[in-house]
Amino acid sequence: MTSVVRAIAATAIATASLGLLTGCGGGASATPTVTYKAGDKSVDTGGGPVTQIDGTGTLSGTIRLVGTAPTPEVFVAKGTAKRDTNVCGAEVAIIDQSLQVGEGNGIANVFIYIDKAPPGAPIPAAPTAPAVFDQKGCVFLPHAMVVRSSQTVLIKSQDNAGHNTHTYPGRSRSFNGAIKALERDGVPLIYNKHERTPFPVKCDMHSWMQAFHLALDHPWGTITRADGSFELKGLPATELTLRVWHEKAGGRGGFLERKLKVTIPKDGSATVDKEFQLSDFGL
């Protein structure tokens, strides 16, 4: 990369992160007070000539598994928990959620996202409503989620037992706090930085409890549904590099695909259907 381009990129990042920081009121220490209006903010390129990306498109597709997934391990059979017996697995058994295969061999909870928002793409505002991260029967709900890096996440609990929520983000400040029984107001949590990969969220009191979060400074990330399908709307109409990530995909830091190129047509849609082998999941 030439030094000019590098300088432009550096300025862009600096400006963008500065913008984010001021927008967030100084990181996780404060609740965000600034709300973005849709389309009022785009990645600044530091004055370099950047073509504004005009228009958006949709990306959809399905992630499937080739072969038969093994039966998930039962962590705690119904009513057999050695501690918090009348809460953990009291109603349903707690099973391993790390690889959930649904209808048509679709794989659930695969993260599909772009890491860097393309230069010149208008970035819609983050939703003002907080995201909810709940727990029930000593299982996190949902198992995987994508939030915006300025968005408040409310940690709630439906269990009549104490938990703790311990996050392991790569760039943001990590959080580890006790969550009281039947916490319905929600303990606020903000990831103050854009994250490059999904990261685990655990409860240290119940070793099986694990979920995955991803915080992005743009809205273009999602997870696959139970049948392996996904849809990303409002993507900038340009060539994008997708990351396809799953918690069981060991070996390459969780990436099933790290640089999946896809072109989004303006006002149109693109499709990505991918199949992965059992070996991709270390099986």
Add this chain to the structure above:
Amino acid sequence: MPATDSFFRSLSKTHTVFALNSILLLLATLWMLHDDHNDEWRSWQQKWDRIEDARLAGIGLDQQGTLDSETEKLKDRIQERDTFLERIETQLNELKAELAVRKGAAATKLRATKPKRTFRDVARANYDLAIRDMDPNAHEKLTAFNEKRDAVEVLERELQAADLKVKETQGKIAELTGQEIDAKKAKKELADAVTLTRDTREKIAPENTFQAIKRWLMEQPVIDGFNSHHKIRQDWLPDQRITLGMSQTARFDRCRTCHLGINRVLTGNVPEFPFAAEAEIGASPANWVKNAGFPHPFATHPRPDVYLTAASPHPLTEFGCTVCHDGQGSATSFHNAQHGANHPAEYKKWNGKYGFFPNHYWEYPMQPRRLRESTCLKCHHEVVELGINPDHGATAPKLYRGWQLVRNFGCFGCHEITGFDGTNRIGPDLRLEPATAELKTAIDADPNQVAGRMRKVGPSLAHVSLKTNADWLSRWIRKPADFRPTTRMPQFFDLSNQQDDEHGKPFGPVEIAAVTHFLIETSKTASKGFSLDTVPEGITPDAKRGEIAFRQRGCLACHAHKAVPDPDKKLSATFGPDLSRIQDKIPHDEKNPAAASSNGFRWLYTWLKDPQKHSPRTRMPNLFLEAEGEGEKRTDPAADIAAFLLSQPAGSLAGEAVPNADDAVLDELVKLYAGKVIGAARAEAMVKLGGKYPETDPTGDEIELVGEELTREMKLAYVGRRTVSRYGCYGCHNIPGFETARPIGTKLEDWGRKDRTKLALEHIEEYLHHHGEADGSSTRERVETEMKQARAHTLGKRKFGSRDEEEAATRGSFFYASLLHHGREGFLWQKLRAPRSYDFEKTRTKGYDERLRMPKFTFAPTPAENEEAIEAIATFILGLVAEPPPVKYVYTPDTQVADRIEGERLLQKFNCVGCHMVDAPEIRVKTTIENLPDSSLTPAEFPEARELLLKIRPARTVQLTPDKDGNVSYSFHGLSVARPGPDDDDLDPEEREFAYNLWESITFNWMGKDEKGKPTPQTRTVLPSARMLVPEPNLISETPARGGRFAQWLVTDILSRAREPNRDLAWQQSPPPLIAEGVKVQTPWLYRFLKNPNRLRHTTVLRMPRFNLDDDEARALANYFAAADKAEYPYQPVPQRQPDYLGDRDAEFNGADHDYLTESWRLFNAPLCIKCHSLGGRQFKAVDPKKDIRGPNLDMVRDRLQSDWVQVWLSNPKWFTPYTSMPQPFAKNQKLFPQHFGGDGLKQTTAVRDALMNYNRLMERDGTYVPPVAAKPAAGAPAANKQGAAKP
């Protein structure tokens, strides 16, 4: 003709002669004056004036505006200080007023209390009287007394509170007064700077014509004798005496006459004239000023924080120059000062330029740069502080390394280094500890003796017959490196003076065979009654399990093994021997190496289980390798590790086999040695006729010859014992029978002053002419090549890359030249490279028993590294001069620093730093003020805890000075969390990030701007555990952690094998860093723990082993941690157990039916802590023992942890251990247990801390807590915001 004057002399001739004489005398006088004026030093001072002139011109002498603005800036800063002072004074006045009010309030309280006290005392007296008088109404008087007492107590408490407030205000006043003093001092410094600028200008380049003429005049010959500004500058050091000839006299150091900028520093300890190696002495001063780099003699001394400045530990006025540098201090010319050239090419250059040559009559020539650190030893006897120093860093790294090498290679086993003259300290003390406990007691009882404290560096040979066999042992003795190239054991045989056919070649193998025989037989005798442990029945050792245990149980912290490759030297464990070939050394069942029945296996098993059983002074710790598990799953890690080690593929036996001793040669040796005692003829007769040894009770090794008949075994034992005595094997190994033997080598405590004429150089020059290098080539040829390069360097033709490179490339030539000039340096160098080479061509005239015996050491794998190590050792040895300066100069740290130094020594002695990190890695980055890390607390954190954290572990202050582009650079201590991967190539360099967790608090200070754009000092404190993100281009350097190589390796090892790699959890499984340990644990507890460590953590894969520590060592180590963190020790107060503290809490709590501690105990037992800890008599209940995170048992907190630390830990555990799984229990923004303390997080945190600190009292009083059975909520019932467990 009468005699007239003209008869005798011609007047005109006389006049002519007289006139000529006068002219000659005048010329001679002028010549003398000129010559005197033309002293070398004067030319340096003239040049110095030109530097000063150029420098002043640089800051604006010819640009008046710039200079004015500089002055203005200074004045502005003075103004700033004034404003600050005014503010402080206002605050002080306010506080003083407040103090008066508070004092008044306290006095009022006191006045109110006093009469009440009297009433109480009267009531007590009345009651006492009633008792005496047997008054039936006595109980009423008691009631009356109780009431009065209670009333007084209430008042007393109020009085105390009032007093406390007074103290608080006084504290604030004291703090502000301190700030005021600092501000005034800073102001004065600034004012001085203004004056200095003015004065300097006036002096060097006066604007005033009269001044200029005066100055010029004062520089002229003759006139300059009258207090000219060019003059000899002299430091008189009456206490620093120097021995000249036979007498001692005070030192005069005139070095500053030429080294004019040597002590010139700017504020902030910045050298005013920084040295630059590339600055040429011939260049123009303006050039130096422009490049801000100066040559000697003008450069400022490096490290002004350590040397010469008044605030440094070595102020110029007290220390002078020559006490550290040596050389002739009274000299005023380059030559007379006896500078020390760093290599012959440098010498040649000086010789050409200044006519320099070494003066053999000056006993203390200056140390050349490469050996300069040696003189530090005069005052720094413990050495440690020169290598590890939190204030100054490593100030003498080479000397420190040399000291370590001498310790590690056990030089002191043969060459005693006595640091005491009686009980007076004269230098470093490296002596073996007394061999037996009785000897130690005797020395300790003697007021005139100090016991040595070094342990022998080699293993004990008392039970060597159990460990190995004669074949292996003899091969090992012959050439240890054949078996283990990295061994520290030196080579005694097959060396250059043992190559002659007559004696060397035949005698050597016989000596080896004899030593082997002697050691094995002695060991057999000593091992009678020594029982080897047996693997418990029902346990089958397993090599696979053993490999895991070997990797995880900490063996790799000290030992290397080829089964665990370490190509990047991440482990680099050289503390203990490399174990890769241990299977070839220990005889075992080769078909079934894991068979636990073989003696070799049992020996290894016994050693692993309890090393002290075999060797009471070993430094190998007891690793608590206890059998674990039940029934069929029962395993024994010691047996597994033994099986793993012995199952490694067997290699061929190293080196040549040593043949059985030849009888004739054996006889020769017996005759040779015994002949020295009983005479050759009697020895000859004894051997030839097989007769008895003529004495029955010899004192020496001849005891082996006493018997009915002289057998071959006896001869072998005799020659073996003689050889052990001759080579001093017992200096490193414990050998039964040699407990009181004295070291065999020259004592080294004053070797640095050894008379050069006593160095036996013999034919060494001839030897080095033809041989000398490791590959057999000529050292002289090597030196010639080196010299050519060095010459090219000094002539500027081909420069070395750095001073280090120059030093390495000229090492051989320096020492070689020294050797040719009978220098101690050169002698030592060759002695350590090839000790026997001094016997070159001498074997023909020397008897076999007269030959040199020093073995050949290999300090490092390559010849170049080896010589580098030798130079370090030479630096240490040459510094041993046994000339202690007056006591006030000897480094005598205060107790805290002394404890830290002693602790550092022990950290190395026992390799604590192999496992534990004691300083986190230091990461240097560049960034901008805008991108500094964030400092704010989260809504969940307590400001009070932040204050307490910064009180017990103060933040490190970093002054940021932005450059013209606004960039700043700073460093922080932290552990890596993530680094860019190879797949990150689609990211821009700025996006490729290194992420760290901060492990300290940092306060950044910088000059920013306020809203009006006026410069204002800014500050920001960043707390530990902050995530530091460093884009790739911003990372300047990463300095590895001090200590903890194994822990870091284990983390990566665990991560590489984990199904779900998690760095935080891997750290929890590894030995913990001991950062801020001193503010964490109670010192008395640490002492007990070090003596006998119990299991603390349940997450780690290994346990803290038990080291073979003396009481003194354990005490010193326990003190070390507190001293290093500047904490209070040895006793840390626990105010939370005091009645007045608890009384106050009770009053605050004001419970209806129970007290504060009961409430705290209930909260402590609430369903939170118990999820991960055993506490209150209840056991932690595991759900999945393999995956569960189990915290330490909490019954130990009371004795183990300091109360302030616990408070901060409970407020935010990540501040101390960023990787911990411990959650913040009572966040500020949540009401976790509203029924306790109204859900106030801070009160709850404090309450749990207090419950922990009163744990025993509460357990005794309230007993095991029984949780109430929670009512199961009815199905469909609304989820109320209520805690599960009801109040007990």
